[in-house]
Amino acid sequence: MTHHVQRNIRYNFEFDRKLRACFIGAGGHSYRNVYPALRYAPVDLVGVCDLDQSRADKFAKLFGASRGWSDHRRMLAEEKPDLVFIVTAYTPNGHVQATGLALEALAAGAHVWMEKPTAATLAEIEELQAASAKAGRLVMTGLKKSFFPTIEKLKDLIGSPDFGKLTSIAVRYPQSLPAPAERGELVRMQSFLDHIYHPAAILNFLGGPIERASYDWEPTTGATFTNFRFKSGAIGSLHCAAGQSGSSLLERVEIVGEGSNAIVENGSKLTWYRRAELPAYGRAASFIQSDDKAALVYEPEHSLGQLYNNNLFYLGYVPEILHLTDAILDGAPLTKGTLEVAHEIMKLFDFYRTAEAGVTVAL
Numbered sequence: 001m002t003h004h005v006q007r008n009i010r011y012n013f014e015f016d017r018k019l020r021a022c023f024i025g026a027g028g029h030s031y032r033n034v035y036p037a038l039r040y041a042p043v044d045l046v047g048v049c050d051l052d053q054s055r056a057d058k059f060a061k062l063f064g065a066s067r068g069w070s071d072h073r074r075m076l077a078e079e080k081p082d083l084v085f086i087v088t089a090y091t092p093n094g095h096v097q098a099t100g101l102a103l104e105a106l107a108a109g110a111h112v113w114m115e116k117p118t119a120a121t122l123a124e125i126e127e128l129q130a131a132s133a134k135a136g137r138l139v140m141t142g143l144k145k146s147f148f149p150t151i152e153k154l155k156d157l158i159g160s161p162d163f164g165k166l167t168s169i170a171v172r173y174p175q176s177l178p179a180p181a182e183r184g185e186l187v188r189m190q191s192f193l194d195h196i197y198h199p200a201a202i203l204n205f206l207g208g209p210i211e212r213a214s215y216d217w218e219p220t221t222g223a224t225f226t227n228f229r230f231k232s233g234a235i236g237s238l239h240c241a242a243g244q245s246g247s248s249l250l251e252r253v254e255i256v257g258e259g260s261n262a263i264v265e266n267g268s269k270l271t272w273y274r275r276a277e278l279p280a281y282g283r284a285a286s287f288i289q290s291d292d293k294a295a296l297v298y299e300p301e302h303s304l305g306q307l308y309n310n311n312l313f314y315l316g317y318v319p320e321i322l323h324l325t326d327a328i329l330d331g332a333p334l335t336k337g338t339l340e341v342a343h344e345i346m347k348l349f350d351f352y353r354t355a356e357a358g359v360t361v362a363l
C-alpha cells in the first residue's frame with residue numbers, strides 16, 4: 001500500500017456526489033483549520049451547532065451552511081446528516097466533550113469525523129468501538145500527523161528495498177508531563193492528553209503497536225524521555241522536550257532502516273540519506289557522494305499560491321477529511337485515525353499516567 005499519493009484536489013462545488021454534513025463546535029481551531037478544509041471535500045454543510053447560538057449563526061453564514069443551531073440533538077434530528085464533524089473541547093472533569101457527542105451522532109445514524117483526543121479513557125474508546133459497530137457507521141479521529149506528506153513518505157520508505165525495515169525511530173515533540181501525584185486527575189492531564197495524540201500518532205503510524213516502554217521525567221520542566229520496543233522488533237524514543245524555547249521548531253522525526261535513514265524536520269522538510277558507504281576514513285578528500293547515493297531533500301516552495309504549500313494540506317487537514325469521505329462514498333479502506341489507533345494511543349496515555357519512572361512496562 002502506498003501512503004503518499006499525489007492526488008489532484010477537487011473544489012467543493014465540483015463534486016457530483018456529496019455527503020450531507022453537520023458540524024458541532026464553532027471554536028478557534030475549527031475556524032482556522034477545519035471549516036476552511038471543507039472547501040476541498042465532498043460535503044454539503046447543512047447545519048452548524050455551538051452552545052453559543054450567535055457563533056453558530058456566524059459560522060453558518062461564513063461557511064455556507066443553511067442554519068445555525070445551539071442544540072445538537074435538534075440539529076441531528078432535523079437535519080439527518082450522513083456525516084457529523086465534531087470539534088469541541090473538555091468537560092469540567094477533564095473528559096472529552098466529543099466522545100459523548102460522537103455516540104449521539106452514531107445513534108442518529110451518522111458517520112463521525114472528530115478532532116483528537118477521541119476520549120480520555122480506554123473504556124470510552126471501547127464504548128465508541130461498540131457503538132460504531134452497532135450503528136454500522138465509521139468514526140475517524142483527525143490524526144493529522146499521519147497525513148503530513150512528509151510522514152506518509154517516511155512510511156513508504158519503511159520496508160522498501162532501498163531503505164530496509166524500520167530498525168529504530170526517534171520522535172521529538174515539546175510537551176510537559178505533570179508531577180506523579182497529579183497524573184491521576186484528568187483535569188491536570190488535559191494538556192498532556194490533548195497533545196500526546198500527535199507524537200503518538202506518528203509513532204503508531206510508522207512503528208506500529210508498542211510492546212514495552214520506560215521513561216524518565218525531569219521535574220523542572222516536566223520533560224520526558226521514553227524508550228520503546230515495538231512489536232515489530234524496532235526500537236524507538238519519544239523526547240517530550242518541555243522547556244524548549246517558544247521560538248524553536250517544534251518537532252523532529254528520524255527513522256533508521258538498514259543502511260539508510262530519513263529525517264523530517266519542522267513537519268515539512270524531509271531529508272532521505274540513501275544507502276552510501278562512508279568515504280575512505282582518513283583518506284577521502286571530499287564528502288561529495290556519487291549522484292545515485294546522494295541524499296534526497298524535499299521541501300515545499302513558498303512562492304506560488306499552491307495547495308501543497310498551504311497548511312490545510314501540508315499539515316494534513318484536508319487529506320484527513322478526504323480519507324473519511326473516500327471511505328464513506330467509495331468504500332476505500334479507513335486505515336488512519338481509526339478507533340483501533342486511538343485505542344493504542346490511549347494505552348500510551350495510561351502508561352504515562354500510571355507507570356513509575358525508570359520501570360519498563362508492557363503495553
Ligand SMILES: NC(=O)c1ccc[n+]([C@@H]2O[C@H](COP(=O)([O-])OP(=O)(O)OC[C@H]3O[C@@H](n4cnc5c(N)ncnc54)[C@H](O)[C@@H]3O)[C@@H](O)[C@H]2O)c1
Pocket residue numbers: 024025026027028029030031049050051052055070072087088089097101115116117142144194
Ligand atoms: N489537530 C490540531 O491541529 C488541533 C489544533 C488545535 C485544537 N485541536 C483540537 O480541537 C478541539 C477544539 O479546540 P478549540 O481550540 O477550537 O476549542 P474551543 O474551546 O475554541 O472550541 C470548542 C467549541 O465547542 C463548543 N461546544 C462544546 N460543546 C458543545 C456542544 N455540546 N454543542 C455545540 N457546541 C459545543 C464550544 O461552545 C466552543 O465554541 C480540541 O479537541 C483540540 O484538541 C486540534
